[in-house]
Amino acid sequence: MTEALTNYFFPFWTLILTLVIGVGVLSYVPVILMVERWGSAWLQRRSGPNRVGPMGSMQPMADALKLVFKEANIPAQSHKILFLLAPALAVVPPFVALTVIPFGGSIHFMGAEYPVQISQLSVGLLFLLGITSLHVYSVLLAGWASNNKFSLMGALRSSSQMISYEIAIGVCMVSLILTYGTLDLREIVKLQEHGSSLPAWGMFLQPVAFIILWICAFAETNRLPFDLPEGESELVAGYHTEYSGLTFGLFFMGEYVAMGVASAFLTTLFLGGFNVPFISELELRNLLLAQNLSLEIASLVTVILQVLAFVMKTGFFLWVYVWIRWTLPRFRYDQLMDLGWKVLLPIGVLNAIVTLGVTFFLRNSQ
Amino acid sequence: MSTLFMMSTTQFHIVLGLILFSLGVFGFLARRSGIVALMCLELMLNGINLCLVSFSQYHGNPDGSAMILCIVLVAAAEAAIALSLLVKIFRKLGTVSLDDLRALKG
Amino acid sequence: MITVSLLQILLGILVLTSALGVVLSRNPIVSAMMLMSTLFLTGGLYISLGLYFIGAVQILIYAGAIAVLFIFIVMLLDMKTFKMVIPGRKIIGALGLVAAAMIFASFYQSILSGQHFNGATSLAGTETVNAADPKIISLHFLSKYMIAFQMTGLLILGAIMGAVVLGKPVKPKMAGNFAQNTTEEKAI
Numbered sequence: 044m045t046e047a048l049t050n051y052f053f054p055f056w057t058l059i060l061t062l063v064i065g066v067g068v069l070s071y072v073p074v075i076l077m078v079e080r081w082g083s084a085w086l087q088r089r090s091g092p093n094r095v096g097p098m099g100s101m102q103p104m105a106d107a108l109k110l111v112f113k114e115a116n117i118p119a120q121s122h123k124i125l126f127l128l129a130p131a132l133a134v135v136p137p138f139v140a141l142t143v144i145p146f147g148g149s150i151h152f153m154g155a156e157y158p159v160q161i162s163q164l165s166v167g168l169l170f171l172l173g174i175t176s177l178h179v180y181s182v183l184l185a186g187w188a189s190n191n192k193f194s195l196m197g198a199l200r201s202s203s204q205m206i207s208y209e210i211a212i213g214v215c216m217v218s219l220i221l222t223y224g225t226l227d228l229r230e231i232v233k234l235q236e237h238g239s240s241l242p243a244w245g246m247f248l249q250p251v252a253f254i255i256l257w258i259c260a261f262a263e264t265n266r267l268p269f270d271l272p273e274g275e276s277e278l279v280a281g282y283h284t285e286y287s288g289l290t291f292g293l294f295f296m297g298e299y300v301a302m303g304v305a306s307a308f309l310t311t312l313f314l315g316g317f318n319v320p321f322i323s324e325l326e327l328r329n330l331l332l333a334q335n336l337s338l339e340i341a342s343l344v345t346v347i348l349q350v351l352a353f354v355m356k357t358g359f360f361l362w363v364y365v366w367i368r369w370t371l372p373r374f375r376y377d378q379l380m381d382l383g384w385k386v387l388l389p390i391g392v393l394n395a396i397v398t399l400g401v402t403f404f405l406r407n408s409q
Numbered sequence: 410m411s412t413l414f415m416m417s418t419t420q421f422h423i424v425l426g427l428i429l430f431s432l433g434v435f436g437f438l439a440r441r442s443g444i445v446a447l448m449c450l451e452l453m454l455n456g457i458n459l460c461l462v463s464f465s466q467y468h469g470n471p472d473g474s475a476m477i478l479c480i481v482l483v484a485a486a487e488a489a490i491a492l493s494l495l496v497k498i499f500r501k502l503g504t505v506s507l508d509d510l511r512a513l514k515g
Numbered sequence: 516m517i518t519v520s521l522l523q524i525l526l527g528i529l530v531l532t533s534a535l536g537v538v539l540s541r542n543p544i545v546s547a548m549m550l551m552s553t554l555f556l557t558g559g560l561y562i563s564l565g566l567y568f569i570g571a572v573q574i575l576i577y578a579g580a581i582a583v584l585f586i587f588i589v590m591l592l593d594m595k596t597f598k599m600v601i602p603g604r605k606i607i608g609a610l611g612l613v614a615a616a617m618i619f620a621s622f623y624q625s626i627l628s629g630q631h632f633n634g635a636t637s638l639a640g641t642e643t644v645n646a647a648d649p650k651i652i653s654l655h656f657l658s659k660y661m662i663a664f665q666m667t668g669l670l671i672l673g674a675i676m677g678a679v680v681l682g683k684p685v686k687p688k689m690a691g692n693f694a695q696n697t698t699e700e701k702a703i
Contacts, residue, residue: 125544166649169571173558176579180551183586187544199590206583226568226649413524418564421519423626425527425560429534429553431619436538439611441604444589448537448550451581455557460626462561462569471651474569475660478652481576482667486674488581492588493681499592 056157064141064161068300073103075299075361082365107292115288118190126188130290133181133297137304140174143167144307145229147317147349148324151342159317159346160229167228171308172209172216175263178301179205182265182282185294189285197281200271200376207383208262208269214391215252215259218398219312222248232316236323245313251394253313255387260305262383264298267368271376306360307353314356317349324349422463429456443495443505447488454484523563530556543589551582568649 080102084091092099117126144167147159164170179202186198222245223231235244246253262269271281283294310316319327324345331341374382416424429452436449458477465473499505533556536549554577561570656664 122542122544125548128548164567164571166567166571169568169575173571173575173579176575176583177555179579179583180548180586183583183590184544184548187590195590199587202583202587206580209579414518416519418517418519418523420627421523421527422560422564424623425530427619427622427626428531430622431615432531432534432538434618435611435615437611438614439608440538441607442543444543444585444592445537445546448546448585451550451577452534452537452553455554455577458573459557459560462564462566466564466566471648471655474566474652475655475663477569478572478656479660479663479667481572482671485576485581486671488584489674489678490681492584493678496588496591497681505592 052152052155053157057161060159060161061142064146065138068138068141068303071303072296072299073107075303076103076106078361079365079368082362083369086366086369110292110295111289113288115286115290118285121190121285122188125184126285127290129181129185129188130286130293130297131181132184133178134293134300136174136177137297137300140171140304141307143170143228144304144311145232145316146353147346149342150346151338153339158229159350163229164227166226168216168220168226168231171228172212175212176206176209178263181294181297185286186282189282191285194282194284197284201265201282204269204271204376204379204383205263205265207380208259208387211255211383211387211391212259212263214388214395215256218249218252218391218395219245221395221398221402228311228316232311232318235315236318242315242318242320244315249313249394249398251390252398253309255391255394256312257309258382258387260309261364261367262379264301264305266298266302266364268371268374269379270368270373271379302361302364303357306357306364309360310353310356314359317353319348319352419463419467422459426456426459426463429453429459432456441507443498443507443510444492446507447491447495450491451484451488454480520563523560526556526560526563530560544586547582547585547589550585551578554578554582568652 077100080099081091092102095101095105117123142161143164145158145160149156149158151157182198182201182205186194186196186201189195220226223234225231225234231245235242237243241247261267283291286294318324322330327348328341328345331344332338336344433449433451433453433456436452437446440446440449458480461473461477461480465471465477495505498510502510504510530553533549533553537546537553540546540549555574558570558573558578561573
């Protein structure tokens, strides 16, 4: 790893990877929009968008054009700078969080290894948690700067919901760090490589933490059933009532990218990340090398397969996001806070203690 | 400007930490609102953290980093209590201006 | 000796600008946002020094929780733009400036005047060991700084209890003949 870092080509690799991942995420947004529209139509037994192009595939473009041409008006008495800062703060943290997620293994090129991860931070897990907690600012600023009672109420509800569920995430992190023993996301993925009958995925090592983190991921991205702050029939539109046009488009996009980041996060921690199930990276590469391919081509094909596996696993989580949105009703605010503080937090703490005991005994018996 | 680039990291961060600390002191003394005074308290703590970081790197010891973690946690606890007190004061007296809170004065 | 990089100088300038914003702005929300920016950029400064763990902890706790608490309180108290219309405000400001300058000068003189930090970056040589690894810090916390660790935990527990007690709404005592029926409130 250290030779790659002192390699002169490495900054270019980081730049190329940033551009590729950025463009990838930007083009994922129309796809997830289409999945949402068609998925909700299928779940509700009606036909989805079928006007705007073959099978409605131009619908996201029509949406984007509509948002661009709508008037993005700023309320008269609002604080203009903070009003315009809030959508920016909604979009930027999810993109920043993408820098530490490992999308694939390493590509070997001319004797050096280039990992498919923009930043190999040794404390990636903590960094991800920190960047997620910055998402609260966009909600607070949007509610405050709108100069609107409903927006403020929605903002306070939403932000208190988000910080309550962050605590449950933190407690689950404790049990995860105990299980994996490292904060580096790449190491965590590497530790989930092997497995005989079942893959050694985090899902089987820490089922309770998996379920708690999954529920908290819904709460953090303000998706149903934790949708009250955006409550379409309750608070006009919550904290983004006063936003229209491109400013609303930014909130919209930020929510979908945050959904994607949360799904990628869950995949990395619990579903084995970019590992192709039942086969480790080395075995895969050796398999390809045995076909008389060069090391570069073998590692490239390995990485492509791994990225495909990662995308499929993340896609599963995204589908569940859409599925649950159109299935479950919304939580009331006090039910929501009860769930976060009185159910998830004690279960998480109990899970951490049990994990501590099990890790201690396993380590002592070795 | 060339002296700026010629500084060692240790010196640079110590000076930065001291400037942050002094700015915090100035804000704490000059601003008359309770909340802004608390924010300047956090600024002071951050300045000290920066100095501790450079000392810790200078000696190659993790002592400074351990101290920084303790300072961060203590600052969190203190911010929570101080802000709760401020809310209570506001509810009772209707103001958080430090000039109006002089009931203990003779 | 390791000199400052351009990134660190840039981050330093931004940190100072944000700190000035905290101190000098009229709107308390803008002050709080500038505080968040200062804390976040200081975390960035730690990361640029190679202390990844401390930087991540700073972003997580300071910028992600404490500054949010500040913004919450400002919104709760619904403070409008604060106008400093107290008599003698210029004198108070000037005195504050003098005090801050004196503190800066005295600390600068005591820390940086000697031969200590002038040329060298580290006593241990030119290779600074990344001593802020989570593993090394945790080992120290569990052996050398055990007392500090436990006391900090107890302190946070006390702070939580204190904040809960301070935040309880005070029920006004009702005059009259009827008993204060608390069971009705719980039935909702």
